[in-house]
Amino acid sequence: MKAAKLGSENVIWDLSALYASLDDPRIARDMKAVRRDAAALAAEYRGRVAAGKISPAELRKFMVEEERISSATGRLGEYAELMLTTDNLDEGAKSLMMKMQELGSDISNTLVFFPIELGQMDEALFARLVADKALDNYRHYLLFLRKQRQHLLSEKEEMLLSKRDLTGKLAIQRIYQELTSSFKFTVTVKGERKVMNGEQVRSLRESTDSRLRARAMKQYFGKYTENSLVITNVFDTLLKDHQIECELRHVDEPMGLRNLDNELDAEIVNTLSDVTRDNTDIVERYYTLKARLLNSKKLTLADIYAPISAKPRRYTWNDARTIVLDAYAKFDQRAHDIIQEFFDKNWIDGRTLPNKTGGAFCTFNLPGAHPWVMLNFTGAGRDVETMAHELGHGMHGILSAKQTAVNRDAILPLAEVASVFGEMLVTDYLLGRMKDPEEKIALYCSKLESAFATTFRQNMFHRFETRTHGLIADHQLSTDELRSIYHEELVNMFGDSVTIPAHYDMEWAIVQHMFLWPFYVYAYNFAQLVVLSLYQKYLEEGEKFKPVYYRILETGSAMTPAQILGLAGIDPRDKTFWQKGFDFMRTHWVEPLEKLVSERK
Ligand SMILES: [Zn+2]
Incomplete structure (x- = not known):
């Protein structure tokens, strides 16, 4: 199939929600504002956190402002990155990207005092502060920061270590x-x-x-x-x-x-x-x-x-889009509608271009924006799965948008839940429609081999x-x-x-x-098995599972992975949960494959 007939060549993302163009005057204005606001925030709070001279309401104010600054920095960075993605050689995008890296490092240096001081704060004082209702939305994050700081050495020692690391x-x-x-x-x-x-x-x-x-x-x-x-x-x-x-x-x-x-x-x-x-x-x-x-x-x-x-089958953009939308719809209308929006509102770039970055990704979710999905669609079966995968990330982003910024992005062990779950939906959908046993055998083998690898x-x-x-x-x-x-x-x-x-x-x-x-490496195994086990739970529970699944995705990183899985009544300390994932592999992939092979002439 010729590239011109794929239909993906006209799938171009619309970034105007970020900036109008590389020369948009708002870019320079926003950069200046971000630097100014970060400096002002540091001037107001530096020294007070370590000393514990800060009320819960003030700490909350700090967090809200910090989120606003990092979101603004994130938007600038995202625009530079996405512009560069579709044209790696664009001088304007390259130069914006360099400016953004500099900006990002400046902002993080300006605000680095905060986690350090948070770690230095008196234990009882910190416990009282963080328990206050005003910090409900930030408690998990603050506890996480504090816990990490406990294993840090003094600023001077950290500096020595990182110098010696070179x-x-x-x-x-x-x-x-x-x-x-x-x-x-x-x-x-x-x-x-x-x-x-x-x-x-x-x-x-x-x-x-x-x-x-x-x-x-x-x-x-x-x-x-x-x-x-x-x-x-x-x-x-x-x-x-x-x-x-x-x-x-x-x-x-x-x-x-x-x-x-x-x-x-x-x-x-x-x-x-x-x-x-x-x-x-x-x-x-x-x-x-x-x-x-x-x-x-x-x-x-x-x-x-x-x-x-097996003769590999080819797909046009419209074939793939229909399969993915139908597969999500078969799971639930709400999931379908979220995915549909990505197509309708041009949040996807599906083209293959000479200077476009390879592979695929979905951007993080910044306050006041939505994720964007990047694909290099070539019409292979793998591309259909990738579309379902990245749109799964997109759906995760849309659902976790109700969290405050520090709690949005899923934590590593759960970051691939929605994406791999989306792939599972597509696999089941395709298996349900495939007539040719050889084609089915090839699909089972490829699913098993990639699941084994993770x-x-x-x-x-x-x-x-x-x-x-x-x-x-x-x-x-x-x-x-x-x-x-x-x-x-x-x-x-x-x-x-x-x-x-x-x-x-x-x-x-x-x-x-x-x-x-x-x-x-264990995070790969964790992520894949969580999905297989959740999918098995979905097959067992049907309707009852759906609200629980949405709840997991909506939680973002507002809790630990164990607490988030707890929402679905899952205890990751319990062997039987993990066993479900392997049972799924056995009953849904290995056994049907064995049957197909034994029926083969
Ligand atoms: Zn992924």
């Missing part, structure tokens, strides 16, 4: 990134020698040629093995650095700092990890089935993303992280020890369903998250 942690991370991105691979594809980067080699896992897949992955991991002296040293140093940081900040366990950010406690994260580990039989069942689909006795790890042959696989990384961080206080880990720990986790995930070539033991070395953002 030649310490950050320098080590840069070595890892620069080394691994310099890797080049020479692979022979269809008789032709090709020089590839890591991303290109990894994409060969989707080749139909099994020998090529195996060869490519052997070479890929071989490069990491050759460089293991540096990579292992880097990894160990980062583990040690993290351990020292935890000690300095009085954080008891390695994932403590991350849990603080995510507002989750270790008990919940551990329950999630254990239940995931207990359900790996799903992985084994699926790859045994996939071996049959690929006419192979047993797959190797290089085959797990091999394509199931659940079992991330949990494997999480377990590896937990074990290695646990050992570093005792000793440096050798490459062999890291390999053998990783090997055990591979076996935990795949069991006997696939052959594990020895070079896969080095796979931990490619997981950038573990080098750059310790303990980030």
